[in-house]
Amino acid sequence: MDFVSGLPRTRRGHDSIWVIVDRLTKSAHFLPVKTTFGADQLAQLFIKEIVRLHGVPVSIYWNSFLIALDTKLNLTTAFHLESNGQSERTIQTLENMLRACIIEFQGN
Numbered sequence: 289m290d291f292v293s294g295l296p297r298t299r300r301g302h303d304s305i306w307v308i309v310d311r312l313t314k315s316a317h318f319l320p321v322k323t324t325f326g327a328d329q330l331a332q333l334f335i336k337e338i339v340r341l342h343g344v345p346v347s348i349y350w351n352s353f354l355i356a357l358d359t360k361l362n363l364t365t366a367f368h369l370e371s372n373g374q375s376e377r378t379i380q381t382l383e384n385m386l387r388a389c390i391i392e393f394q395g396n
Contacts, residue, residue: 289308290306291304291305291307291321292304292305292307293323300320301322303322305321306320308338309378311374316382318382319333319337
């Protein structure tokens with residue numbers, strides 16, 4: 289998960305995009321958000337948009353799976369650009385698509 293911020297404000301007041309990438313399938317979700325959203329609002333949005341489509345993440349399964357494999361899970365550090373390459377690449381693609389749309393529809 290990551291955020292693209294500093295975007296022009298929409299009519300509904302959104303000024304950021306919440307990028308959620310499934311690390312297994314590489315599928316991505318782009319959710320419009322406001323920089324003022326708190327954790328409770330993001331949690332509700334996650335339930336509404338992600339859990340609705342994919343179900344509740346089964347971290348209990350993953351914990352058991354990691355124990356069975358005798359492996360350790362290393363979590364990424366927030367705001368460390370090199371730690372989440374898949375999300376960063378997805379965000380770069382999203383930014384390129386947004387730039388193309390702005391150029392194409394600039395007069396509309």
